[in-house]
Amino acid sequence: MLLCRVSALARRGLGARRVAAFRPALSFSSAGDAAAAPGAGAQPPGEYQDTVLLPRTHFSMKMSGQKLLDLELRIQRECGFDQLYTWQRERKAKKEFCLHDGPPYANGDAHVGHALNKILKDIHSRFEVLRGRKVHYVPGWDCHGLPIELKALGELHTTHLTPLQIRQKAREFAESAIASQRASFQRWGVMADWENCYYTFTGSYEAAQLRVFQDMHSKGLIYQDYKPVFWSPSSRTALAEAELEYNSEHVSTAVYATFPLNTLPPKLATSLGDLGKVCVLVWTTQPWTIPANQAVCFMPKAQYSLVKRRDNEQLLLLATERIASLSTTLSTELQNLATFTGSDLEGGVCQHPTLPGKEVPLLPANHVTMAKGTGLVHTAPAHGMEDYSVATHFHLPVECMVDEEGRFTEAAGAELQGQSVLKEGTSTVISMLRAAGALLKEEQCVHSYPYDWRSKTPVVIRASKQWFINTANLKDMAKEVLQKVRVMPESARASLLAMLDRRTYWCISRQRSWGVPIPVFYHRQTGEPLINKHTVAHIANVFAEKGSDSWWAEPLETLLPPDVLKKSKAGDVTDYVRGEDVLDIWFDSGTSWAAVLQEADPRADVYVEGKDQIGGWFQSSLLTSVAVRNKAPYKKLVVHGFVLSEKGEKMSKSLGNVVDPSVVINGGADSTVSPPYGADVLRWWVAESNVFSEVQIGPKALNAAKESINKLRNTLRFLLGNLQGFDPRTQAVDSKDMHYIDQYLLHLLREYSIKVTDAYSEFDCGRVIRLLQAFITRDLSSFYFSIIKDRLYCDGENSLGRRSCQTVLEEILDGVTRSIAPILPHLAEEVYQHAPGHDEGETLFRSGWIKSSPVWRKPGLEEAVEGACAIRDSFLSSIPGCNAAEYDLTIAIEPGLFFELMESLQEEPTSMSSQLTELMMASRTTLTSDLPRDLPSDAVISKGSFVINLEGGVIHEESAYTVAAIPISLSRCPRCRRYTSDTPDCLCSRCQMVIGKAQ
Template sequence: MLLWRIAAVSKSVARWGPTARRGAVLHPALSFTSSRCQNVSSTEGTAQREVSQNAGQYRDSVLLPRTEFPMKLTGQKLVDREMQIQRECGFSELYTWQRARKAKKEYCLHDGPPYANGDPHMGHALNKILKDIRNRFEMLRGRQVHYVPGWDCHGLPIELKALGELGTTGLSPMQIRQKAREFAEGAIARQRAAFQRWGVMADWDNCYYTFDGSYEAAQLRIFQEMHSKGLIYQDYKPVFWSPSSRTALAEAELQYNPQHKSKAIYATFTLAMLPPEMAEVAGELGTISALVWTTQPWTIPANQAVCFMPNAQYSVVKRADSSQLLLVASDRVASLAILLGTELESVGSFTGAQLEGVVCHHPTIPGKEVPLLPANHVNMGKGTGLVHTAPAHGMEDYSVASDFKLPVECMVDEEGRFTELAGPELCSQYVMGEGNDTVISMLKAVGALVKEEECVHSYPYDWRTKQPVVIRPSKQWFINITSLKDKAKEVLAKVRVMPESARGSLLAQLDRRPYWCISRQRSWGVPIPVFYHKDTGEPLINRHTVSHVAQLFSEKGSDCWWEMPLDSLLPPEVLLKSKAGDVTQYVRGDDVLDIWFDSGTSWAAVLQVSNPTADVYVEGKDQIGGWFQSSLLTSVAVQKKAPYKALVVHDFVVSEKGDKMSKSVGNIVDPDTIINGGEDLNVSPPYGADVLRWWVAKSNVFSEIQIGPSALTSARDNISKLRSTLKFLLGNLQGFDPRTQAVDPKQMHYIDQYLLHLLRDYSIKMTDAYSDFDAGRATRCLCDPGFHLFVELGCSCQTVLEEILDGLTRSIAPILPHLAEEVYLHAPGHEEGETLFKSGWIKSSPVWRRPGLEEAVEGACAIRDSFLSSIPGHNAAEFELIIEIEPGLLFELMESLQEEPSSSFSQLTELMMTARTTLTSALPRDLPADALISKGSFLINLEGGVIREDSAYQVAAVPTSSARCPRCRRYTSESPDCLCSRCQTILTGAQ
């Protein structure tokens, strides 16, 4: 790994430091500048005479790290410091600044509107911070970011909140709307404040809201364009209906409960008219009955047909326990025999095609006959292979009714109760309760009930009220999905989806529904701009009427639909263009648009008119059937392309135990508590916004994301370690100005050049991680132990150290903007008032890339590791090394680190961390008896494998006879009271 390699080199470099050079020296314990030595005697003799004095006299000649950057910030100090950073570094003005600057490219992340119905929660934190990390990265790399936060402001949950405060009776639409708006505005204010505190970069004074008149007008223009193309139409057909909410629901508004309990039944439909082959069987044995299975017995009164699979095989079977004759699919006979607890003897077989023309008696409606009809949706995996078909209460059933012109009779009202059409025995009974039981009793009374059982299965619920829905026909407004499906799939194939596994779910959602119900029977929403003729009920809607209403909405907001007189909504000139009659012949419609149509048209209302396509949409996986889908369909309908180039689909936040967070369970984690602390600071200490951001960045957002004390403690510890590293870097750069004192890389030691080489690799990896929406990969680089060794053990040149500090600070900035700006305030080489986010991304240079040098340094590290393994428990500094390498490429590389055969101050010696290193092609024969010998080999691989050489080496480690220098603490002196030659040179001020 890159950082491991850096660490391996750094251990020795940091230990010894280089020859002193002004502005170039950096190691804290052993680095010096001539300015520190001005009051020391300029003669070598004077320096030597002073050596015998107290070693403390050299303290002033050693540069120790010094910085005002605090090692640790906790509690209220941390919270206050983050707020101070936001003010001092202009967090609130940053978005506007970057929009005003010139940039070659724009990056557009379109914000999916969170729902304005509550306080900010962890899902908000995950989503908004994930977006902000990418936006800040793109801004740092020089792009102009387009990001306009928004809120979804309409819909039933907000309306129910308003009704809860006002009551539910005698309220006008405007009373409900006014209270709903107030509630939404309060939620928006709380959420906006939280997003700002988290450091999310945006122009918070110019957001978008789906209840703004300009937004609503843009939405109506999309509605009109789709209506003019015939994609939006009114019809009477089955929809998901919520009795608890009294409104139609779209697929995206459903929440499937996998533990729903139903009473499933097996019931018989006696065959009335048979084909000749079946009539022969009946003539010999008796009456034959088709056996059907359903988990919704209440739909039996609405039955209009029994469906079979045309190419399947069917059998007439005789029950051993009662001699009853049943018609079932041949593939289901064995399973049914077990279920019914009796043998089923086949007395005749027929193909599905032979069942055409068969007619059954309806079991609960005397005198009514229903046909057997072919249908491809019949499933042989369960049931009987014959499907009870009630067109009013099933999407597939309705499709059969459309093909065969069957009646669609609705016997269920808006409250989910049987109407008078169901007969006196069922009238007013709730279909999901007592009505269901009554139907079962009716079947039992006529001998049509074969078996009743409890069934646990997945069933759709209203996602707001958490109550089961029913399917019932209603006159609604629909979008024809079937006509858009193929084009939607085509454009979706060009969209990058992360993770790729989410693409299948997107395609499945497209296939699940042939139409989209977009009308809702509520007050709080965008009214569908339609007028109905009082006598005929025919809708009046065209480009003239919709354009006029859209203009009114743009100027006055959609409240005017209820506030203005009808002749203002439908003036004479519009009636004339519409070739309609007098305005008194019309009434305005009461329905509002589905909120998914609200948010799904945001691309038209928010993105730039010239190119309403975002680089990316980033939302939770629930939006696969919601905003992702509605945005795609409306965009394909109008502009025949997707509104996004890429989709990032993240998962949900769960508790530390992996459970869904719930107020009733008590495992909710509040982001405000994370930042500011809870009531008991010992239990819930303040972590600050950067810890919250680090948690987001470090998480694998494509699976469930856990949050809790251990995750937060880990995030805090990671940042603390980073903070320690940054303090070390800042301390060692005290007094250094890169603008005037930087050293050219060509003048640096090889080790320093190598570290710049690795720093360039690091910058590329970090850039790639952020570009791939993988902040987790970035945090893994930052958390690598080798990374901190690399930084803290340092290198030999302040220029390199400043480059490391600068690169590190910029690389953490998208995730930790508060910490990054704090470091930048203390870092050298900046103008007063300059901030990091206005100064760009990591500045690495192509000249830093030195592949050959990489082999030299890493070869030396391999030799050093062999040596260290031979002296366990001993100090490497107390040894001298003799390194034997046969003449060849490895020998030449080591020579580049030590030109003379033997040296105490060469770069090779610094890497070995020893007193002296001798490089030779053969070990001497007179090695001391206590010499420790180690062996190894190093594979050199250059130019992509063109040059390969596996070189062997031997290392002899001999205890040094040199004394420890009282100043630099290396074993390089002739005696304990004598300075080594390098320290003498430094103290005399020689260069």
């Protein structure tokens, strides 16, 4: 046949033309209408009604309310949702897929952000299971840290507790939160190793963490030092940058203050010496740090000027480019007396404005900017990271005058002692500046300021003795290995690199009880730390056996036995006390790769978390893994956005816009306001969202998801209804024997399956849904279903044409069901229970991915069917608003390849039952090379052309065609409703034969 000749046709992508060629005879929403009739859509008379094979199924068109919830829970039980993970781990599989779970924080019930994250992970895990891979997905929880400790203490209403009492209460709180969250995750249908989860408070996990700590300490990457860190007065502990949130509306009292020049810079002494007393002008938003000032910094390459105030003749030193702005700020003209470069200021010495007798130097520094202020920066090494760098370089003292509660200490002087630096302490310092004549102006400044993300209160930068990781020595390697990691979306890579650049060191010590203790002992007399590979390795073994409570519960001799002291060349055990700090929880969770991924190459295929983890878990995992193994713990990073309200607002209880996933699934107190949507609606919302940006949720989005699933159910119901009584194992038709349009649909199904597989592989579930909806709406409802209804309903039950159609419908049902299964596992398993071709008790997720065959791809077939579509496009456009079945068509095509293609669809010149007639949806079709000359006057003529490319365009043929549509002279068959009967009220020959055989 001709199709063999054109098997090498290049694909030309005529899908859009095919859609345009057909009017939707069956919409997406009505695809499951079991009463849909053949032909014009009306029911046949009662005499023949029972002879028409209409769809029949027990699969419901819609599911809602309690019935929906009961159905999902039944599906979970009957289909073994809780056993699927174990089953797939035990089966033989060639490939392993590891998705390492970033541990959610165990401090409350599951929220909608958890739903986005866990469901996104589960969709991909289920996809990998269906593809035949052995999935490694062990859920975990981050169990330590300040929020849990504070909540535990809040329940006790007392502060007089031992560390062990605090830890016990915190553990109970975390365990309760874990149980609640786990139940929610399971209800969402998340497939995981729920019997073997990991928890950061178990002894085995803590031991693995300490072994990473030991390795990094041995390499000199972990050290103790006295330097400024972010400090939370409300929590009384050091914080990492990942534990901060910046309040862009914070209000500080900023001041312009003067530092009198006691010693002029040598290079300017001659030119400025005769002018009188000169003052250096500085600006700061944190005036409480001025008592700790040790220097004033300038930019060496910038231009500076000596100016005179017109209003009081005062001489001020400031950056030249700030003169105009400062004239406005100080409400006076500033006359420029002399200009010089910043390097000329070197050697100058200033008088401290509030400490008589104290002098501070003028020093060069590259962190000075000209965007705000005066171009001269007040420098307090105990209260600024850049200030500390200057102090380190120039050997300045680092004096902290602020205690753990954020109050001035005795070192700040009697006037300031005990005052909160962020409150009354600031006012007192400003008063001291005013009294000293050093205050030029104070103003309210709105700017971005770091807050403790837990207590939502401002932090301070404060020098203290802490344990640090030297990230400067890790950053280059971290950047290098990141180049080998695929990041989705790629735009997130820049943020990862920027966050790495900003982290000069990582403070890992916390002043709390609920966490993994830093395994260090201090000498009672000297305070020197005792920590080495022998001490840490021993403590790790103790923790593995007894947990980290042993740090407080066990005698010191158990933690520091004689053999360890001997190896450490230390004195007697009585010379030491155990440390009281615990490790940062980002170090806790950042070492999960070592505790959970215990294969020969503990590296996950992918980490999937929200964008807040760019500076959190993604980074802490990367740094610890690079430190120990010189490689990343992940091959791919998927970074999703945050969940916002339907109005695009951040969710908060005060705004009343918080969406509770439990209420989404089960409904609220008032079902008219908060109806029960079930888990699959929540999962559809996740899948349909563009997870790589911010994701919105609310009634509108949830109702849209529900409606989309109902439309999908209708299509699935149509497929199931027309497969009633069909067994693909015994009644399926080989594809080479099928009608061409049926073969063509298999070709489209294969295209669909390939695209869906690619979309899932890219974590692009939104594209999966778009492909699904386009396939159902365009290829099925508006095209295939419209054309096949007559053959499906009115041909003989066991006829080749009907079985051919059913074979394709079963393949479509199977392919569509499997394609939606990762997103809608409950619906997919429900469909599978109704679908033919498998035994009772079988489940979809144990039966594999979409089963498409390469033989389904037949480019020559595509040309034939889409060529017919082009002809029908012309025909339909010429009879707008009319029923195609009421016409007798004559199609004239000039001799050539296109004519031969149409001949393959209709071998005889005229036919009422050919595949070409079926595609036209007409009652009779004549195929000829020339139109007859005696066409009736009511004939409607339309013309067009169709282009065929053979062998990649080597052969190019454009063929013209003409279609004559003539109102049919035949009568309407009372059974099939087509105009194919010779006389009224008589059955057409096809229907006579079908009924005759049935009788």
